[in-house]
Amino acid sequence: MTRTRTQDPAESLIRPGPAENTKLLIDGELVDASSGKTFATVDPSTGMPLGLAADAGPEDMDAAIAAARRAFDTTDWARDHVLRARCLRALRDRLQSHIEELREVTIAEAGAPAFFTTGPQLEGPVSDLGYFADLAESYQWETELGTARPMGILTRRALLREPVGVVGAVTPWNFPHQINLAKVGPALAAGNTVVLKPAPDTPWCAALVAKIAAEEAGFPAGVFNVVTSSDHALGAQLATDPRVDLVSFTGSTDTGRAVMAAASESLKKVFLELGGKSAFIVLDDLDAGALASACATAAFTVSTHAGQGCALTTRLLVPRARLEEAVTATADVMGGLAPGDPADPGTICGPLISERQRARVEEYLRLAVEEGGTVVCGGGRPAGKDEGFYIEPTLIAGLDNSSRTAREEIFGPVLVILPHDGDEDAVRIANDSPYGLSGAVWGEDPGRIDRVVRGVRTGTLSVNGGIWYSADVPFGGYKQSGIGREMGVSGFEEYLETKAVAYPA
The missing domain is CATH 3.40.309.10 (Aldehyde Dehydrogenase; Chain A, domain 2)
Structure with a gap:
């Protein structure tokens, strides 16, 4: 991509380069928005449009949620720890093979300084996918509590850790790869399916990851979906849809309050990483x-x-x-x-x-x-x-x-x-x-x-x-800075439920 500076908005055509993908990722397929609409993404260093991204509407988000629900309910994704680890490592490896394309897009679209892309703006979160792949294989999914005599009945007890279900991830523009992958990585590793709604300011960063995931990482259809849109209401759609089991949101405290209120209708779990001073x-x-x-x-x-x-x-x-x-x-x-x-x-x-x-x-x-x-x-x-x-x-x-x-x-x-x-x-x-x-x-x-x-x-x-x-350090805040933790084992466990099972001893 040539980052040509120009004063003339009429010259703001899509520039050739690795970020030409403007597709949504829904049910394993790279598709246009059903309306055919697109919206412009802008280079903040010039103020000029870089090109276009698919502009999804409510019907596209509905299709993505349906695909994620179907993939969770009807496939072995939630139970096949080895498959999940393999797909996440493949995504890490393929993203690393495209790292210069990703770097160019991140600098151009997010305005991220080039030096920062060698750390938390790009290379760090891509590498961190390996940590969550390892965790999918090494995590203690079942814990024996031993025997006891509750109400005089000899009983063996066990705790099972299971994925929550469908995760809706709503992310901001400031660290697009770090925040996107810090949600997608542990959520998928834990056995959930995911619908990612990235910020309208950085759709290409998410779209390029979606393209690589769809074409090169081997994820089953519907497990990972990416819906770019200029409409912030699509994030609210994830919060209100009863087919979504958890909403993971990073953004302002005011918007976090709105997400929490919307999610309360179906009493879904909410993770919030919000503001700071x-x-x-x-x-x-x-x-x-x-x-x-x-x-x-x-x-x-x-x-x-x-x-x-x-x-x-x-x-x-x-x-x-x-x-x-x-x-x-x-x-x-x-x-x-x-x-x-x-x-x-x-x-x-x-x-x-x-x-x-x-x-x-x-x-x-x-x-x-x-x-x-x-x-x-x-x-x-x-x-x-x-x-x-x-x-x-x-x-x-x-x-x-x-x-x-x-x-x-x-x-x-x-x-x-x-x-x-x-x-x-x-x-x-x-x-x-x-x-x-x-x-x-x-x-x-x-x-x-x-x-x-x-x-x-x-x-x-x-x-x-x-x-x-670091990948193994939980990140989150007290008070109005949020609810829950991202990264580390604590962040991984945000995407799990606990089931207690009792057997006759």
Whole structure:
């Protein structure tokens, strides 16, 4: 795919390359939307259309759900652990053989910086499919509880773990491969069938995976279905349809509430991975060099992928006595992280996904000033970048934790620096949030660090730069950051039911 930059919308034809597939995957077949409709997907680095994707309607989603229901109810997929492991390994291997095509599409459509595609934006989640394939074979599907005499009757008891059934997966645009595969991988490994509804902003990422799965991975018909659409209501259709047994949703907290309410009609299981406003806590026992390193890490983190990550640390909590030192150290780094073309290997901060998202971030930047904050660096669109949806990495000072800018999820390269008055105060500020998804702690004294780690109510924490992202590490949040865990054995078990069976001894 040639990422040609042009000012003329009339030239926005589909560009030749690996992402020309615009099909839906339903019941093992790559098909057009039944209406024949398509919708445009846009390159956020240029603002220009890349091409077209199949635009499914309710009838297509109905067909996908029916196929998934039929495959679960009438085939051995749920019971054949070896088959599931083989198909998942085949999908991993075939995706790896197409990795450069996938990388090109991910950079172009999601605006993901090229360096990030070697990790959690692409290569990491593809490799992680192998972990779930192994788990399908090694998991203890039956557990003996031994004998007992309930009500005087000698009885042998066992627990069986079984798949939930049909899983509806609704995913966002910011990490399309990581989130898509973190749902599809464990759900299929556990023996479920899946209908994936990806975000309208990144349909090609899902469509290319669907094409490879359909043509090269050997999945039985109906086991894995992918429905791209510009209509968000198709996600709600998964939540309300009684043939769907579980909805796995990643996105905003407000939408998560709507999904949960819709799913309540049929009392289906719900997994929700929602918003975050995570705190990066710097303790006062760091020397000048270590404090500068901590601030640089915070600046780098929130600027990566233009801050479009729910688990990114967007509040920097520093000792009040060292606030000026921390502001200077952070701004020195953020000011040098100029937004750039995501295809450039040196780019850290690429574009925001859309004009709509850039307008949202700009509104928060205006709000920060209205609330009394000071823009230390950044604060607007970068000079010389008239094309694309770019915003400069921005540091805001002068606010407290009650401000909307410090409390609400912005989803852009915006860091709010807040002073604290010691460890307990830092924990208090970190916890003074409706969210509890992630966080970081930097300090010298292990005992103090441990007390802070145990005090902060959040699902993941990094200590002095440690990395928690891995296939075997469960990810999820406290409070309004969600319900349940993704990845690891815990994430795998979200897709299972427990059946207790009693036999005469």
